Amino acid sequence: MTTLTSSKQAQSTKIPCLVCDNPNPLDAVSCSTCGAPMALIQEALAQERDPCIVTVVGDSNVGKTVYLGMLLDMLTQRADNFEAIPKGAYSVNLQHTVISYLAARHFPPKTPMEVDEWHWAYYEVTPRKRNAQVCDLVMPDMAGEALAAEVATPKTFTAIRSLLQKSAGAILLVDAAMAAAGSTQPDFFALKLLTYLDGIMATKKRGKIQTPVAIVLSKADYCPECFDNPRLFAESNLNRLWNMCKSRFESFDFFAASVVGSLGYGTDDSDNVIPYPLHIAPRGILEPFEWILSKL
Numbered sequence: 001m002t003t004l005t006s007s008k009q010a011q012s013t014k015i016p017c018l019v020c021d022n023p024n025p026l027d028a029v030s031c032s033t034c035g036a037p038m039a040l041i042q043e044a045l046a047q048e049r050d051p052c053i054v055t056v057v058g059d060s061n062v063g064k065t066v067y068l069g070m071l072l073d074m075l076t077q078r079a080d081n082f083e084a085i086p087k088g089a090y091s092v093n094l095q096h097t098v099i100s101y102l103a104a105r106h107f108p109p110k111t112p113m114e115v116d117e118w119h120w121a122y123y124e125v126t127p128r129k130r131n132a133q134v135c136d137l138v139m140p141d142m143a144g145e146a147l148a149a150e151v152a153t154p155k156t157f158t159a160i161r162s163l164l165q166k167s168a169g170a171i172l173l174v175d176a177a178m179a180a181a182g183s184t185q186p187d188f189f190a191l192k193l194l195t196y197l198d199g200i201m202a203t204k205k206r207g208k209i210q211t212p213v214a215i216v217l218s219k220a221d222y223c224p225e226c227f228d229n230p231r232l233f234a235e236s237n238l239n240r241l242w243n244m245c246k247s248r249f250e251s252f253d254f255f256a257a258s259v260v261g262s263l264g265y266g267t268d269d270s271d272n273v274i275p276y277p278l279h280i281a282p283r284g285i286l287e288p289f290e291w292i293l294s295k296l
């Protein structure tokens with residue numbers, strides 16, 4: 001009898017989703033509108049402060065999952081004087097998955113398209129400096145294909161739209177190896193994404209976008225020259241993206257990053273040749289994150 005009453009109570013009391021603000025029953029696992037986990041808002045209510053959303057965006061296969069998993073793992077290991085505490089065990093799933101795959105000399109699988117299958121990380125981050133502010137960060141690991149679908153046909157994925165509208169900062173990953181090899185795909189995809197961001201983040205018609213955007217040249221181990229001068233690399237190899245940043249964004253910077261030190265090649269079950277990470281040597285992972293934090 002008591003359980004029946006309490007479950008009825010839970011159904012009648014509603015709380016808004018952290019991502020899209022739509023009301024959901026107190027006992028809902030994920031939002032019925034956008035699919036984001038309701039644990040996020042419950043965590044925010046428990047902390048009694050609003051979290052900052054920082055989104056990692058980029059094309060499919062650009063390295064978002066590997067980058068974010070490695071970043072979170074470095075933060076929890078107190079790299080570079082950061083102190084990061086995961087809130088809710090679900091927050092540890094992404095770094096756990098990525099590190100386990102890398103330790104077994106495999107890359108993690110592709111992120112599924114369905115929003116309720118994405119990993120979400122809720123972390124309390126404190127730079128270990130005197131008077132440094134505590135910051136609650138929510139970072140989802142989105143699927144590149146879902147992002148591409150939303151950019152091509154807006155409102156296909158309400159979660160992505162609401163997330164980006166609410167983001168305090170964005171980390172845009174661009175495949176440096178593809179760009180260095182002469183492909184225009186990374187440049188065009190990044191240009192489309194920034195145009196989309198410009199559309200949803202703009203407050204005034206003429207003013208530039210204030211939200212900080214860190215552009216990360218991923219897989220830089222394939223073209224180590226971009227570590228020397230990421231800005232110059234972008235200006236010459238990703239010129240459309242560079243120009244868009246200069247004309248529409250107030251606060252942006254370029255960074256180079258890579259997770260692996262050496263790769264081996266082998267075949268998968270369908271005889272496709274794929275790379276295997278033989279040696280993990282993270283480089284340039286924390287810099288974009290530190291830069292974003294300094295701009296929040």
Ligand SMILES: Nc1nc2c(ncn2[C@@H]2O[C@H](COP(=O)(O)OP(=O)(O)OP(=O)(O)O)[C@@H](O)[C@H]2O)c(=O)[nH]1
Pocket residue numbers: 058059060061062063064065066067107108109110111112142143144145218219220221222257258259260263275
């Ligand atoms: N050389 C090199 N390859 C990398 C690195 N990071 C990722 N990769 C390669 O990029 C592939 C895709 O990485 P993911 O992190 O799964 O890419 P994603 O952006 O999450 O892709 P979606 O989930 O489809 O959106 C991996 O399987 C690796 O082959 C890196 O630092 N160096």
Ligand SMILES: [Mg+2]
Pocket residue numbers: 064065066109110111141142143144
């Ligand atoms: Mg992924």
Ligand SMILES: [Zn+2]
Pocket residue numbers: 017018019020021022031032033034035036
């Ligand atoms: Zn929602």
